[in-house]
Amino acid sequence: MSSTPTDARLMDGSGLARRLVEETAARAADLTRRTGTPPCLATVLVGEDPASVTYVRMKRARCEKAGIRSRHVELPATTTTAEVVATLEGLSNDPEVHGILLQHPVGPGIDERAAFEAIAPEKDVDGVTFSSFATMSFGLPGFVSCTPGGIMRLLDAYGVDPAGKRAVVVGRSAILGKPAGMMLLARNATVTYCHSHTADLSAAVREADILVAAVGRPRFIKGEDIKPGAVVVDAGYNPGNVGDVDFDTAVTRAGLITPVPGGVGPMTIAVLLAQTVDAAERQLA
Template identity: 45%
Template sequence: MATRLDGRQLAAEIEARLSRTIAERLERVGRAPGLAVLRVGDDPASGVYVANKEKACARVGIASHGAHLAAATPAAEVLATIRRLNADPAVDGILLQLPLPAGLDEGPLLEAIDPEKDADGLHTLNLGRLLKGEPGPRSCTPAGVMALLARHGIALAGCRAVVVGRSILVGKPMALMLQAADATVSVAHSRTRELAALTRQADLLVVAAGRPEMVGAEHVRPGAVVVDVGIHRRPEGGLCGDVRAAEVEPLASALSPVPGGVGPMTVTMLLVNTVVAWCRRHGLDHDLTDLVV
């Protein structure tokens, strides 16, 4: 039976650390950390995600400064909102909730976010910092995966890791973080030939393909650690990941569940980025260094 990589439990532990970090420094700063989640349009899934992020902020003592703009909002107005949040001294982190409504290009809007307030780690400058091994906010999902692996004592130095997926959001930063931890990394994607032959070489398999139940027993070497980043709603109801968990669980030494694995960690690392930015702005130390890969 595979070890369960429990993201919910770890997220709760990290939230407790964040609460203490904020409480111990609040008097010196004079205000709570502030996170602004900017939502444009009425995508139902985005509404759920934003609500979850705001609830998580409330649990640890982060003030929410979000804005919800109509789907028809012109790009210039969205840009003006981002610039207002950049200039707001009460805001330490900004996240532009994706996807955006049709007609809005996310690229220029993400680039407009102050890199020091980039809570999602997606600004070009921060991706460059990751590439060079320099400090800066990290992309939340891969950072959450790294924290989950560390919490369960999974050694990465010298291991063979395969990342399935090459998005800027997960796949590419995931590969860079694993390389920085001294893993030997291959990145696979939709054009990879003989995918199963490659993934069966992996000691660690991270699946972020965005395709429901794409990876099964034929892709997994016995004893491998498997991290399932995907989450999808089945037409008949219920959720699934990118991995056929029932097939893989008997083979894997460890497996992240869906839901309850990587998802809670993504939200928690958003909070970590915000609190670290708050401390940095006010010249305060913190005990969150182990989470800032």
């Protein structure tokens, strides 16, 4: 990463995530003492995609450090949708499992939405089901998608109040772009969604007081399009450890910006662990 030549401040997701995991570990230890049962997160991995294998291994290691028991289920790449659904339904009905994570993407042969919907809402600690999206959208108790949840915690930690701000979300995936926009809307931002069919994307980006880049294209957002002083949240992670924003040019205009890596990524796992303990507390109450 190049040096930061202007007054743009980096939003340190690694440090904030570390503090959240420490708080989560304390809650997990307290729950275990009170109930005799540690929180348990079940991870399900279909196939052997190297990135997914690494990511699941990382999540399980973080679970162990936070005092959360991890149960891992590996399914071959030839697994059918029905078999994945049956596995997730079994975990949903297991009282010893408090949270469930289906590592995604699951591969072209699986109906991912059908698989997600097999996860019981009270165990959907990754915030991927219809139920979780609805409760989040209506501001009701439930679980948020972890990456947008981490983004909101970052904004709060750096004193960014979305109320009255113009927020632009570039990307509209069901577990990142869409929920990020809904969470900003719930905090009284005026939200614009942009995507591959948006006409004159640069013009929309230039209006953003808060920009969330979640399009999955390396250095897609150029620095010259960043509004001076804007808050730039880069939720992209592409080969070569680069985000969706051209950091080197954006940092000369932004007021606050997340680095890649070390910004949004660590917060995603931290929120997953926190929501696992939330789920366990509710189920063991």
